[in-house]
Amino acid sequence: MIEVLIQRALPDLGGSAIPPFHDVRSARDWLKLLPMINVPVAHDEISQAIAQLNQSRLAALESLKIIEQFRESVHTLQDAIISKLINKPLPLSTEEQALWDAVDRLWLCMETTYARGWHAACNNEIGITEFLPLLAERTLYYSCKQHCHLAHIYRKPSEAQWRQIFAYYELAKAQHIEKLKARDSLIQISGVTTPESIFLHALLFSAANPHQYTFKQQIWLNNRLEILATRSSLSPIAQTLPNRPALYIDLQAPSSPMRRQGERYDSELEIDTYSLAQVIIKRIKLLRMGEMPDKIGLGTELSPQTAEELLRDLYRAWCEHPTERALPRRESQRYLEAGTGLSNLHFWLAKNNFAPPPQTEQYMSSTELMQIRMFGQTSARSSAMPVNVIETQQWQINNETAQGICLQRARDGQQRIQLHQLMMLADGKTQLLGQVRWLAETHDQREIGIELLPGMPEAACIRAQDAARFGQGDFTKVVMLGALPALKSPATLLLPPGWFRQGRLLDYWDGHQLNRIRLVSLLGRGVDYERVHFVPSGGL
Structure with missing residues (x-):
């Protein structure tokens, strides 16, 4: 059974590539010469070096020591590249997509290095077996990093990515190491975690619906999950709040956690959300009593009010998760036109029924006043009425409620969308305004949730x-x-x-x-x- 899991989860060993170093000492010297001040060059060089390491025949223990030395530099360079993608509208431009792909490849390289070491430990290679819990934790850590990196551009993990991280957890569970502690200097508060906690980190991050959060809020959530994930666990029957269904996963059908509604199966595991509820409620109470977030393990990234709002969201998503919505969704297959940009929306509304404002001498535009002062008159070009092209795009309604609409369409580059962006929807003669409350992409589809603003x-x-x-x-x-x-x-x-x-x-x-x-x-x-x-x- 374990042999099958190893074959399914871990990459093959061996290769013919020659990395730019042959042992720990030469790798340390190579790292000292890496031009960290030139981020694009350093990022490209370290990515190539780790990719070559993963295709070499270097001993597993030596590879582990090398990659452990590289971790801090890798994360520094990754953060520098990711900072260039913060709050970019979708779809990304060609240059932005190239940056995102480079970050994704490096996370995958890190995952592969540790997974190869895990494979070597399973084969009882000399010196590496004692690091089995650490290798499992690090492999899951970088698989989780890829899931979170996808959320930065509001993309959902693919089925293959869910299968991979589930396979890692199943192997750790079969080897009885899922609850063994591993030291990790990048875990900010405790510095210690377990393979199961990292797996729960990925599951709870997905269950929190990160597609409704800004990049800053996603980073805050990731940092908090380093601790919150250790307060939960996976078991066939987990404790929940009274009269609340459990969040569960099915090892035979890898995906984001689902809400318990029907009968249980042997392949299912439930997430303990009762302990999570206690931790979250305690911190909400402390915030309302005037405690600052950093004093109760909530960091300094967010204000007390914003931190409390996010904790309430997490409590509803993880612990309460009612089975019925307060406002039921209505399925629909209708299409409508959507437009963005405040000036563009003004022209759309003003079309054929809005007289331009009067321009008196006292309130001439600054451009016209400048022309009068310089030339004694305004130019003919400036006095001509501009031709305004109204930009809209057709979307299909997926479902709708009294307060919001879910739209979908094929991914393309015709209209760039951003979280909390203003959008107007028109269906015949009816026009409504709203903001983008959440957005999510797959490989060929884009979905957005519009929160409607009151008023015509x-x-x-x-x-x-x-x-x-x-x-x-x-x-x-x-x-x-x-x-x-x-x-x-x-x-x-x-x-x-x-x-x-x-x-x-x-x-x-x-x-x-x-x-x-x-x-x-x-x-x-x-x-x-x-x-x-x-x-x-x-x-x-």
């Missing part, structure tokens, strides 16, 4: 009073959302990022009349907009 959208233009005093009287194209008394939602403006300042006075043009308004409060923001409550502020 209308085109509008605004002009800042404080800017007008300096001769900058240009109007800015925005969108207004009408009030919805039934939802206690006031009329709001969607402004470009950075526009909100409490009490700021604006000239407001609705297509018919010029009024003066005052900004009251910021109700929400995304990557390309701010949603602001406003009130009238007298006549002009």
